[in-house]
Amino acid sequence: MSAIEVIGLKKSFGAKEVLREVNLTVERGEIFGFLGRNGAGKSTFIQIMTGITQATGGTVALLGEPADRLDAIKQRIGVMPDTSNLYHDMTARAFLNYMAGLSGVRITKQEIGRLLEQVGLSGTERQKIGSFSFGMKKKISIAQALTGNPELLFLDEPTSGLDPESAIEIQRLLLALKADGKTIFLTSHNLNEIEKMCDRVAIMAEGRIVRFGTVASLQEAMRQEIQIRIRTAPRLETSHLPAYARLLSQAGDCTRLDLSMEEDIPELLVTLAKQDVKVYEVQIERQSLEEIFLAV
Ligand SMILES: Nc1ncnc2c1ncn2[C@@H]1O[C@H](COP(=O)(O)OP(=O)(O)OP(=O)(O)O)[C@@H](O)[C@H]1O
The missing domain is CATH 3.40.50.300 (P-loop containing nucleotide triphosphate hydrolases)
Incomplete structure (x- = not known):
């Protein structure tokens, strides 16, 4: 009940x-x-x-x-x-x-x-x-x-x-x-x-x-694309990136990227490794409840 x-x-x-x-x-x-x-x-x-x-x-x-x-x-x-x-x-x-x-x-x-x-x-x-x-x-x-x-x-x-x-x-x-x-x-x-x-x-x-x-299910439903924060050496250039990755912003050795889906992440890492770009950290950025709320 x-x-x-x-x-x-x-x-x-x-x-x-x-x-x-x-x-x-x-x-x-x-x-x-x-x-x-x-x-x-x-x-x-x-x-x-x-x-x-x-x-x-x-x-x-x-x-x-x-x-x-x-x-x-x-x-x-x-x-x-x-x-x-x-x-x-x-x-x-x-x-x-x-x-x-x-x-x-x-x-x-x-x-x-x-x-x-x-x-x-x-x-x-x-x-x-x-x-x-x-x-x-x-x-x-x-x-x-x-x-x-x-x-x-x-x-x-x-x-x-x-x-x-x-x-x-x-x-x-x-x-x-x-x-x-x-x-x-x-x-x-x-x-x-x-x-x-x-x-x-x-x-x-x-x-x-x-x-x-649940908050997690709302985040999932709202996720049409995925954003990641990636720390690399050297710092990423647009020329390093495959077509599915869009550069959003950069601060120091950190770059924020827009990808079309989660499966793009391993592929991106392989592409960067082939160009001798070292990846130290990858963080997926989920939408906050506030962003979901404001989108309603
Ligand atoms: N007694 C009433 N007579 C006429 N309209 C009313 C009455 N009570 C509420 N309303 C209208 O109903 C709508 C919803 O009001 P309600 O107070 O339920 O909203 P709320 O989501 O609680 O807002 P808030 O976050 O500001 O408290 C508003 O447009 C309000 O003007």
Whole structure:
């Protein structure tokens, strides 16, 4: 049974179609990255998953339960609230206690202390949320999502606006939660983070999923040609190169080349050896997730 199963999901606001026939499956225990430019429809999608907004069409099942039975599984799902919707007059402890109560979860003082420690907010139990910095508000939102030890977590940009150290702390926490068997549905505009953390990703554009799979499979699908960095002595000249190799740039004894396929590499090495060109290093350059994202 999948953690999330979405079939033919549609959402319109009046005449404006925001989600168009979205199909998506997220398996249990994975960290799933959900990407898209501003306005692509990501928040709307999460709002439907978490029962804040109703879909116009299609079906959603979470942890094997149809979404219209969300009440039955809401304790098994954690959702990070928008930091602007926090109760600023409440202390951290009162807030976590109150939010746990809303989801029908009982939580002890010790558990609250542990949650705060997990997100790097130890000792802030009695501090009012209104006095928190932006990063601290972000962290308490994550702590709130974790109350009741849910199996499935929806985290909307959990590390955006955090300093690098805090972001790494949160990333470690997410990896520990995954190791503990949790499923994490994550949106982020930090593509390095997504590349590092996620088992699979979906890229949404104009309400449709336009790329889907592991980062490696997206890189493979995007690879129409291959680029290599090669270190040689002497430095390569265009006259050394066979017709299938195109010189892109050079720095010192390193040359970047465009080839048509991976099989060109051994052939190129033979051709260079015949010309007494010594090859010290060959590196294949893969497309980053950022390049894939920008190409959508
Ligand atoms: N309540 C609403 N009424 C009308 N249009 C809406 C409503 N909510 C969202 N939209 C529109 O739906 C589209 C998708 O918005 P959504 O917030 O889901 O995008 P997003 O991918 O989350 O963007 P971001 O990365 O900026 O958060 C946008 O064009 C937005 O203007």
